[in-house]
Amino acid sequence: MSGPEFLIHPDANAVAEAIAERLLTRLTELQQQHADRTINVGLTGGRIATRAYQRLAADGPGSEVDWSRVGLWWGDERFVAADSGDRNDRGALAALQPTLGLDESQIHRMPADDGVLALDDAAEVYAGEFGDTVLDICLLGVGPDGHIASVFPDHPSFERSLSATSDVIPVRDSPKPPPLRISLTHPAINRSAEVWFTVSGADKADAVGWATTGSKPVPAGQAHGTERTLWLLDEAAAAKLNH
Numbered sequence: 001m002s003g004p005e006f007l008i009h010p011d012a013n014a015v016a017e018a019i020a021e022r023l024l025t026r027l028t029e030l031q032q033q034h035a036d037r038t039i040n041v042g043l044t045g046g047r048i049a050t051r052a053y054q055r056l057a058a059d060g061p062g063s064e065v066d067w068s069r070v071g072l073w074w075g076d077e078r079f080v081a082a083d084s085g086d087r088n089d090r091g092a093l094a095a096l097q098p099t100l101g102l103d104e105s106q107i108h109r110m111p112a113d114d115g116v117l118a119l120d121d122a123a124e125v126y127a128g129e130f131g132d133t134v135l136d137i138c139l140l141g142v143g144p145d146g147h148i149a150s151v152f153p154d155h156p157s158f159e160r161s162l163s164a165t166s167d168v169i170p171v172r173d174s175p176k177p178p179p180l181r182i183s184l185t186h187p188a189i190n191r192s193a194e195v196w197f198t199v200s201g202a203d204k205a206d207a208v209g210w211a212t213t214g215s216k217p218v219p220a221g222q223a224h225g226t227e228r229t230l231w232l233l234d235e236a237a238a239a240k241l242n243h
């Protein structure tokens with residue numbers, strides 16, 4: 001594993017564009033290298049990522065990517081009804097599904113709170129679906145507190161994620177609403193070949209600083225890819241970067 005790489009763009013829009021462009025290039029390369037299998041991508045919620053998905057939806061159809069060989073997973077999900085606007089998967093799929101022609105079998109949504117599964121069972125079901133998946137690319141937004149997925153600092157989810165024996169955990173009392181969530185754990189994230197952090201805005205500068213200097217233990221500081229760890233930032237978020 002090499003050290004983290006930092007790519008700094010002028011603003012949030014430029015970061016979103018860079019993520020979309022880089023995804024198209026990398027997915028094409030990976031499909032050439034691994035003609036026999038699906039390429040698995042872990043999606044994140046958040047504003048930048050959603051903008052990147054919209055860009056991907058526009059540029060994806062004319063690209064060299066074979067969308068029938070891309071598997072979509074989620075790093076975390078809010079445990080609310082499937083049709084709730086709070087779901088992370090809604091924004092992503094609203095953008096991606098209409099133009100990329102994705103089959104349901106390629107879309108690995110985390111279970112919703114639909115009265116069938118309780119939170120703990122829902123996490124277990126997703127762990128079963130995830131199996132021994134190694135994400136080729138895991139996108140991670142970062143909160144101003146340094147959270148990634150639904151793993152929060154100064155919260156039981158952090159210790160639980162770091163020491164998890166499962167790839168997926170239920171999260172209760174999330175400091176960021178809604179309170180019930182499902183999250184990939186650090187072992188699952190850190191098995192990814194590539195982890196791409198997507199971060200913009202001055203309110204993220206401290207979090208980026210803590211994660212990259214280790215000056216405060218935050219979930220983002222403990223996440224990395226086995227082959228590559230990439231920080232895609234805007235200038236404001238990079239203000240306290242250690243590199």
Ligand SMILES: O=C(O)[C@H](O)[C@@H](O)[C@H](O)[C@H](O)COP(=O)(O)O
Pocket residue numbers: 044045046047048049076077078088140141142143144148149150176177198200
């Ligand atoms: O589940 C959530 O509450 C969000 O998905 C959250 O974890 C988000 O990814 C980060 O807070 C970054 O969001 P922005 O890119 O919008 O700053």
